Amino acid sequence: xxxxxxxxxxxxxxxxxxxxxxxxxxxxxxxxxxxxxxxxxxxxxxxxxxxxxxxxxxxxxxxxxxxxxxxxxxxxxxxxxxxxxxxxxxxxxxxxxxxxxxxxxxxxxxxxxxxxxxxxxxxxxxxxxxxxxxxxxxxx
Amino acid sequence: xxxxxxxxxxxxxxxxxxxxxxxxxxxxxxxxxxxxxxxxxxxxxxxxxxxxxxxxxxxxxxxxxxxxxxxxxxxxxxxxxxxxxxxxxxxxxxxxxxxxxxxxxxxxxxxxxxxxxxxxxxxxxxxxxxxxxxxxxxxx
Amino acid sequence: xxxxxxxxxxxxxxxxxxxxxxxxxxxxxxxxxxxxxxxxxxxxxxxxxxxxxxxxxxxxxxxxxxxxxxxxxxxxxxxxxxxxxxxxxxxxxxxxxxxxxxxxxxxxxxxxxxxxxxxxxxxxxxxxxxxxxxxxxxxx
Amino acid sequence: xxxxxxxxxxxxxxxxxxxxxxxxxxxxxxxxxxxxxxxxxxxxxxxxxxxxxxxxxxxxxxxxxxxxxxxxxxxxxxxxxxxxxxxxxxxxxxxxxxxxxxxxxxxxxxxxxxxxxxxxxxxxxxxxxxxxxxxxxxxx
Amino acid sequence: xxxxxxxxxxxxxxxxxxxxxxxxxxxxxxxxxxxxxxxxxxxxxxxxxxxxxxxxxxxxxxxxxxxxxxxxxxxxxxxxxxxxxxxxxxxxxxxxxxxxxxxxxxxxxxxxxxxxxxxxxxxxxxxxxxxxxxxxxxxx
Amino acid sequence: xxxxxxxxxxxxxxxxxxxxxxxxxxxxxxxxxxxxxxxxxxxxxxxxxxxxxxxxxxxxxxxxxxxxxxxxxxxxxxxxxxxxxxxxxxxxxxxxxxxxxxxxxxxxxxxxxxxxxxxxxxxxxxxxxxxxxxxxxxxx
Numbered sequence: 001x002x003x004x005x006x007x008x009x010x011x012x013x014x015x016x017x018x019x020x021x022x023x024x025x026x027x028x029x030x031x032x033x034x035x036x037x038x039x040x041x042x043x044x045x046x047x048x049x050x051x052x053x054x055x056x057x058x059x060x061x062x063x064x065x066x067x068x069x070x071x072x073x074x075x076x077x078x079x080x081x082x083x084x085x086x087x088x089x090x091x092x093x094x095x096x097x098x099x100x101x102x103x104x105x106x107x108x109x110x111x112x113x114x115x116x117x118x119x120x121x122x123x124x125x126x127x128x129x130x131x132x133x134x135x136x137x138x139x140x
Numbered sequence: 141x142x143x144x145x146x147x148x149x150x151x152x153x154x155x156x157x158x159x160x161x162x163x164x165x166x167x168x169x170x171x172x173x174x175x176x177x178x179x180x181x182x183x184x185x186x187x188x189x190x191x192x193x194x195x196x197x198x199x200x201x202x203x204x205x206x207x208x209x210x211x212x213x214x215x216x217x218x219x220x221x222x223x224x225x226x227x228x229x230x231x232x233x234x235x236x237x238x239x240x241x242x243x244x245x246x247x248x249x250x251x252x253x254x255x256x257x258x259x260x261x262x263x264x265x266x267x268x269x270x271x272x273x274x275x276x277x278x279x280x
Numbered sequence: 281x282x283x284x285x286x287x288x289x290x291x292x293x294x295x296x297x298x299x300x301x302x303x304x305x306x307x308x309x310x311x312x313x314x315x316x317x318x319x320x321x322x323x324x325x326x327x328x329x330x331x332x333x334x335x336x337x338x339x340x341x342x343x344x345x346x347x348x349x350x351x352x353x354x355x356x357x358x359x360x361x362x363x364x365x366x367x368x369x370x371x372x373x374x375x376x377x378x379x380x381x382x383x384x385x386x387x388x389x390x391x392x393x394x395x396x397x398x399x400x401x402x403x404x405x406x407x408x409x410x411x412x413x414x415x416x417x418x419x420x
Numbered sequence: 421x422x423x424x425x426x427x428x429x430x431x432x433x434x435x436x437x438x439x440x441x442x443x444x445x446x447x448x449x450x451x452x453x454x455x456x457x458x459x460x461x462x463x464x465x466x467x468x469x470x471x472x473x474x475x476x477x478x479x480x481x482x483x484x485x486x487x488x489x490x491x492x493x494x495x496x497x498x499x500x501x502x503x504x505x506x507x508x509x510x511x512x513x514x515x516x517x518x519x520x521x522x523x524x525x526x527x528x529x530x531x532x533x534x535x536x537x538x539x540x541x542x543x544x545x546x547x548x549x550x551x552x553x554x555x556x557x558x559x560x
Numbered sequence: 561x562x563x564x565x566x567x568x569x570x571x572x573x574x575x576x577x578x579x580x581x582x583x584x585x586x587x588x589x590x591x592x593x594x595x596x597x598x599x600x601x602x603x604x605x606x607x608x609x610x611x612x613x614x615x616x617x618x619x620x621x622x623x624x625x626x627x628x629x630x631x632x633x634x635x636x637x638x639x640x641x642x643x644x645x646x647x648x649x650x651x652x653x654x655x656x657x658x659x660x661x662x663x664x665x666x667x668x669x670x671x672x673x674x675x676x677x678x679x680x681x682x683x684x685x686x687x688x689x690x691x692x693x694x695x696x697x698x699x700x
Numbered sequence: 701x702x703x704x705x706x707x708x709x710x711x712x713x714x715x716x717x718x719x720x721x722x723x724x725x726x727x728x729x730x731x732x733x734x735x736x737x738x739x740x741x742x743x744x745x746x747x748x749x750x751x752x753x754x755x756x757x758x759x760x761x762x763x764x765x766x767x768x769x770x771x772x773x774x775x776x777x778x779x780x781x782x783x784x785x786x787x788x789x790x791x792x793x794x795x796x797x798x799x800x801x802x803x804x805x806x807x808x809x810x811x812x813x814x815x816x817x818x819x820x821x822x823x824x825x826x827x828x829x830x831x832x833x834x835x836x837x838x839x840x
Contacts, residue, residue: 042274046266046269047269047813050813056620057261057262063616064251064254064255064258064616070248070252074217075251078218078221078255081218081225083259085404086225086787087403087506087508088266093279096408115205116404117401117477118200120400120403121197123222124228124364124397124400126230127230127369129187130372130559131182131186131230136237190390193393193397197397200480203476224827225824227648229827232827250612250613253607253613253825257617257824257825258821260820261818261821263787264816264817267792268780268784268816270699319556322551323542323545323546326546326551329666332670332674333545337545337677341538343752344538345535345538348527348531350497350532355531357494358497358532358535358536358539365502365505366540368544370546370547370552371543373559376557377557385489391490394484395498395502398480398481398484398485403506403511406510409463409466409467410466411462414462417514417516419690504687507683507684513690516690533685533688534753537684537757543647548640548644548672548676548677603822603825617822624814628807628811630815638781638816641782643823645785648826650827651826653837653838667769670769672770675775678761682743683783685753686743687790689746691790692790693789694793
């Protein structure tokens with residue numbers, strides 16, 4: 001059981017740049033360059049215990065969050081909407097900060113929260129009243 | 141138990157305009173006028189069994205979905221993001237249609253889905269790895 | 281793969297009384313006796329593929345749903361509240377019917393839905409605004 | 421980024437009565453009068469950053485939680501059931517306290533938890549076994 | 561609005577091999593080769609409307625589901641556990657089939673469901689009783 | 701209200717062996733004997749306020765987690781998968797520790813997290829794209 005404790009410590013500690021393998025450092029470097037910052041968030045330092053997941057997740061996030069048909073701010077606000085719905089405290093904190101960095105004002109945040117709250121409410125009213133999908137909304 | 145069946149029928153049926161009370165009709169009228177359509181979605185016809193909830197929900201939705209710091213399209217896409225995360229089929233169908241009506245293109249929909257999917261994934265990685273909130277993300 | 285199809289059929293079919301083992305029949309008999317009905321819901325007929333789960337689940341449900349400090353109707357309404365929050369269509373349908381059988385009126389159902397919807401909304405506002413627990417609500 | 425930090429501080433701080441605008445104070449006054457207390461919970465002080473959401477949420481909560489076909493205690497217990505299902509720690513803490521204030525005894529709390537736990541279990545058994553809704557439970 | 565209907569049809573239809581672009585076909589070919597089947601599931605045909613998401617999702621799924629420290633069957637059962645918890649009907653159906661193809665017997669399925677149900681129950685008991693994490697389980 | 705505070709204290713405190721009733725002690729004894737440890741987790745000490753729930757939950761957990769068609773480690777990892785999906789921090793911490801005790805290595809944990817994350821992502825893609833269940837996956 002003390003072994004167990006040590007292993008837990010190992011997997012849960014954060015992998016800092018200094019102790020990271022070249023493979024992990026390469027991802028950290030890319031994260032910092034892409035985000036124009038000299039800091040890597042705890043999220044990446046935690047999943048760095050699994051370099052394959054670190055690399056794959058970063059590649060996916062980078063590709064998905066790149067401005068395209070939707071701009072960076074809209075994408076970050078959608079990220080917040082999902083994280084709030086799932087009650088993921090870490091993600092709420094980190095993506096709210098990211099959204100603000102991308103330009104979210106207090107008013108935008110307030111309206112975002114209002115929509116997220118309302119959607120969570122009407123989702124349940126729709127289910128609870130067992131509402132059937134309108135013919136015109138059916139997709140096939 | 142046959143009574144039970146009848147009651148179920150009653151509460152679950154949709155209240156059409158013709159059979160609606162003046163109070164319910166007033167909300168239907170406002171919905172159609174606001175949305176510039178001659179149709180009321182099943183959602184409203186279902187919750188119309190409870191005129192107080194119908195009125196309150198409509199007033200809240202109307203107020204919240206009004207373009208403000210966020211435009212109508214962004215708000216509808218956030219609604220879709222929440223509904224997809226909650227797996228609410230009715231809401232996914234109706235708000236995807238509303239988002240398209242508000243201007244969501246196929247590319248926007250695709251990117252919306254990509255962000256929603258990714259956020260649901262990293263929400264769990266953050267929780268599973270028990271990542272602590274970075275000092276700079278703490279709000280108090 | 282045809283084997284796979286057959287197995288799926290087997291596990292997903294409903295085990296009717298006539299084909300049930302004595303062990304399963306004994307549970308069915310108890311369900312019908314307790315609920316004073318001559319019908320066993322599909323839920324029990326489906327999980328009867330695993331007699332151990334059937335028995336354990338029925339024993340737990342029977343013990344938990346017995347009127348105690350909370351009456352049967354209140355318990356059924358709580359069951360509906362959870363099922364609606366989880367978007368479990370089968371459970372919404374079956375427990376809404378059970379709640380009506382236990383005395384839930386249309387007004388009670390409407391108020392139940394209103395509370396469930398509101399709670400789902402404010403749950404997200406609390407998380408999104410990262411509200412800290414008030415000192416007086418802390419339990420330890 | 422230091423600006424970002426300041427903004428986060430602003431939105432996340434709690435708006436105390438002394439610093440509140442007349443509009444926000446009016447809601448605080450009504451909350452304290454309705455609940456016969458001289459304290460406003462952190463939840464309201466946090467969402468007060470958005471006076472429109474504060475007002476609308478309070479009006480809805482006040483209307484919905486008023487005793488009607490369901491009494492105040494039952495409504496608070498339903499609120500707890502939803503909050504526990506959603507794993508919203510703030511809401512679990514605040515509404516458990518509210519339910520106790522409304523008369524929830526230790527026995528009632530225990531039975532509430534037992535039903536909530538059981539419903540969450542059988543919700544998944546129903547989905548996992550892909551149980552079809554019984555004919556008699558179908559509402560349309 | 562008729563335009564809207566047409567667009568919905570477009571995005572929701574399934575992209576069959578015959579109509580697929582070379583980029584999409586390449587992914588379909590790889591899916592069929594990897595899974596040693598001549599059929600592509602609806603899931604892939606639906607997200608093929610967004611070739612970038614199709615490619616990225618397939619690459620991730622392929623990499624993640626490859627037998628490693630965990631075998632293919634265990635991974636498929638974990639997939640089912642998540643899908644059941646989220647009440648995603650499509651995923652429950654498709655991954656239950658995949659798990660059976662990978663060797664899941666009726667007994668394994670029954671035990672999987674029992675654990676998933678129980679975990680969903682105790683998750684809520686832990687939250688509802690506001691249980692603090694034991695010192696020895698803390699990871700930092 | 702001070703009474704309320706006292707009651708909260710009572711229900712939320714942990715019931716230690718020394719203060720436990722014979723009925724509760726009997727369950728504690730069985731937990732420690734089964735798990736070959738001299739410690740009872742906070743979870744059990746918290747729900748011990750309701751001896752009926754303590755006994756029933758323990759009996760169910762003991763029966764379900766017993767190695768059968770699935771071994772103990774697989775069952776613990778499924779428990780973790782559900783807890784992570786539900787964002788239950790207590791359960792993530794306690795069952796990750798239990799899984800490690802049962803033999804989960806760092807590599808297994810990493811792959812478990814990768815599958816859980818991916819499943820949560822594709823669950824939403826399937827819902828968002830409103831994918832219909834393939835004929836061959838339908839069970840009835």
